[in-house]
Amino acid sequence: MALIVQKFGGTSVGSVKRIAQVADKIKKFQDAGNHLVVVLSAMSGETNRLLNLAKAISGDEQPLPRELDVILSTGEQVTIALLAIALNKRSVPAVSYTGSQVSILTDSAYTKARILRIDDRKIRTDLQAGRVVVVAGFQGMDEQGNITTLGRGGSDTTGVALAAALKADECQIYTDVDGVYTTDPRVVSAAQRMDKITFEEMLEMASLGSKVLQIRAVEFAGKYSVPLRVLHSFKEGPGTLITIDEEESMEQPIISGIAFNRDEAKLTIRGVPDTPGVAFKILGPISGANIEVDMIVQNVSHDNTTDFTFTIHRNEYDAAELILQNTASKISAREVIGDIKIAKVSIVGVGMRSHAGVASRMFEVLAKEGINIQMISTSEIKVSVVIEEKYLELAVRTLHTAFKQDAPVQQCE
C-alpha cells in the first residue's frame, strides 16, 4: 500500500465537470489500495479574478500584501471543498484542509512565503481512518496565525513539501502535458517523452524555459529526495519520473534534453578599465533595480580594458540599458551595445559529466549549419549558447538529431 501525494493544477480543476473527472481518477487510486493526499490549485482564472478585485480597491497603490494573501487563499479553499464533496458523493471518504488547518507553517513573507515545517499529525490520523486528505495548495500560515501564500506555482511546492513531511512514496504533479520531453515537441516533431530524468537535469531544463514544473518544487524535491512524477491530468500514461538515479548514470545517454529560451536580451559594455570590483560596479545597479541577470560573460582583458556581457529578460532591456549607460559614463567605459534578437539554446544531461567533447560536438553541429555562437556558458551538466534568434528552430532541431536520434552511437564514443 503506497502513500501518494497528487497535485492538480488550475486547469485540471477549472470547472465543476473537471473536478468531477479528478474525483473519478482519485477514486481509482483509492480503490487500488493507495493512501492519498491531494493538493489543489484554485480554479483557473480565479486567482486573477481575486487579484483584480484587490487591484480595483487599491487603485494606483499596491494592495497590502497581508490582505492580498487573505483574498488569494480563498481560491484554493473553494476547490478543496468542492473536490471533497465530489469524492464523498462517490463513496470515497474525504476531508478538506486549508493551509492553516494542517499547519503548513511558513515565514511571514506575504505573497512569496517559504514553508518552514508541516504538522502532519492531522493528515496521518485521517489517512489511517481511510480518508483521502485534500489540502489547499499555495498557502500556509505564519507563527502568528496570519494567512500567507507561496507565490505563483506554489501549489507544486505544497505538494512536494507534504510528500517530504509524510515520506510519501511518490509526489505526482498532474498537468496539461503527459511528461517532460527531450525538447519542445512544437519545434521538433521527433521530441520524445522521457521516462526518467534526474533532479539536476530537470532543474536545468526548467530554468531554461521548459515550464512544466516550478523550479522551487524541483529543488525542494531534490533536497528531500521526493520522487516526483509529471503526468497528464486526463490522459493515461506513465509520465516522467524525476528522481535521484546515480547508480544508473552509466547507462544514461550523454544528454537528456535540449532546452531553449527566446525571452532574453543581451547587453555588452565595452572598453571597461579592468580594475578589481568592476564587475560589481556594473551589475550592482542592475540587480539593485530588481532586474534578474542570467548569463554573464567577461572576456580576458586586452590593453587593460575588458568587455562585459550579460543577458536579461527582454521586457527589462530598456531599463537595463539606461542603467548601463549611466554606469558606463561613471566608470569611463567605451560604449554600451545590445541586442534583443537573441535566443539561448542549451543541452542538458548528467551524462556529459563523464564525457569529454560534448561542448565541442555541439559547437561543431552548429557551425556546420552556419550558426554563429555569440556567448557560451557551461555548468557541469549543461552547455548554453546564445545565437541569433532567427536560427533558434534550426539549432534545436539539428542538435536534437545529433544528440538524441543517434543516442546509441553517442554512447559508444
Next chain:
Amino acid sequence: MALIVQKFGGTSVGSVKRIAQVADKIKKFQDAGNHLVVVLSAMSGETNRLLNLAKAISGDEQPLPRELDVILSTGEQVTIALLAIALNKRSVPAVSYTGSQVSILTDSAYTKARILRIDDRKIRTDLQAGRVVVVAGFQGMDEQGNITTLGRGGSDTTGVALAAALKADECQIYTDVDGVYTTDPRVVSAAQRMDKITFEEMLEMASLGSKVLQIRAVEFAGKYSVPLRVLHSFKEGPGTLITIDEEESMEQPIISGIAFNRDEAKLTIRGVPDTPGVAFKILGPISGANIEVDMIVQNVSHDNTTDFTFTIHRNEYDAAELILQNTASKISAREVIGDIKIAKVSIVGVGMRSHAGVASRMFEVLAKEGINIQMISTSEIKVSVVIEEKYLELAVRTLHTAFKQDAPVQQCE
C-alpha cells in the same frame, strides 16, 4: 472614546465602489476618535454563487455540510481583506481576521453553528495599537479547528457576539433601511421611524415579518444587554436604537409598532375526541416533518370533541394537510379544513403590559371596518389576529391610525 462594533451587510459591500464608500464612512468614525471593530458579510450574490457551485458538484445529493462551510466562508474572507486594503489606502491602519483567526469558537453544527465563546485578546491588542479590526461575519471554527458557518443572517449575530465579548458601547447594524418603522411604509405612508424600541418589542416585530434584523442577533443582544442600533449604510441619520429601557417605559406609547405577515396558511382539524395527549398526537407528526408551526388555537370542547387550528408557512400547506388528514383518520376526527388566503396582523408594545383594553380596542377598530377575526393569539406585549388576506392593508392602515397617529390620546387613557 467609544468602542463601536459596526456590521455591514452584503449590499453595503456589494461592489468595489460600495466597499470604498464603507471605508470612507469608517474613516470618519475613526477620525472622531472611536475604537472600531467592523463585521462584514460576503458581497451580495457571492454566497449564492458559492452555494450553486457546491450544488452543481453534489448533484441530487445535499453537499456535505462540513465542506459547504469551507466554501461559503470564503465569501466574507474576500470582503474583509478588500475593506482592510481600502482603509489602509485611506491611512486608516486596519487588519482583517477570519472567524478562525480571532477564535470565534462555535459548536460543530455545520451550516447553523452557535457561537460558544470569543477570544478577544488579539482584537484588544489591535484596538490598543489604533487599528480598525475587520472581522468576517457568519463564520467561526469548532474545537477541532473545523470551519463553521452560523447560517443565513449570521453576520448580525457575529456583530452582537463581538460587541458582547468586547463590552462595546454600541453595536451598529448597517442595512438598506434607515431604521425600524412603526409598520411597513409601503403599506402605510404615515409609518414613522422609531428612535427607540426595546429588545422584546423588536423580537416580536422581527418574528412577525419586519425583516430588518435577524431574530437570533436581537435575542443575543438582549441577553447580553448590547445596545443595538439599526442604521442606513449610505444615508445619514440616527437610525433606531434597540435597548433595555425599563425606566422610561412609563413614558412609552402603549404600542410601538404594527407587524404583519402574509406568508402563512391555516389548518383546522375538527371534531377531535378531547382526550389527554391529543394536541401532541396532532402536532407531533407535523413538527416531525420539520414543518414549523406558528399560532396554535384550541377551543373549549363541546360534546367531548374539540377543534384544533394552527398556522404554518404557506409553502408547507400541502405537506401539512396530507399529514393532518392522516392523523384525522387515526384519531377519528371529523374533518380537516384549511385556508391559504389568510394574513396575520399584530400590535406590539411593552406599554400594553400595564394597559388593559388594548386587545379589545384592536378588535373594535377591526370590527368597525367589517373585518372578521378568524384566530386570536396574545402574549404579554403582543396581540395577533388572523384575518382574510384581502383585508390586510386596510387592517394595518386602520390600526396604525388608531394606535399611532393619536398616540398622545392613547397614553392618557
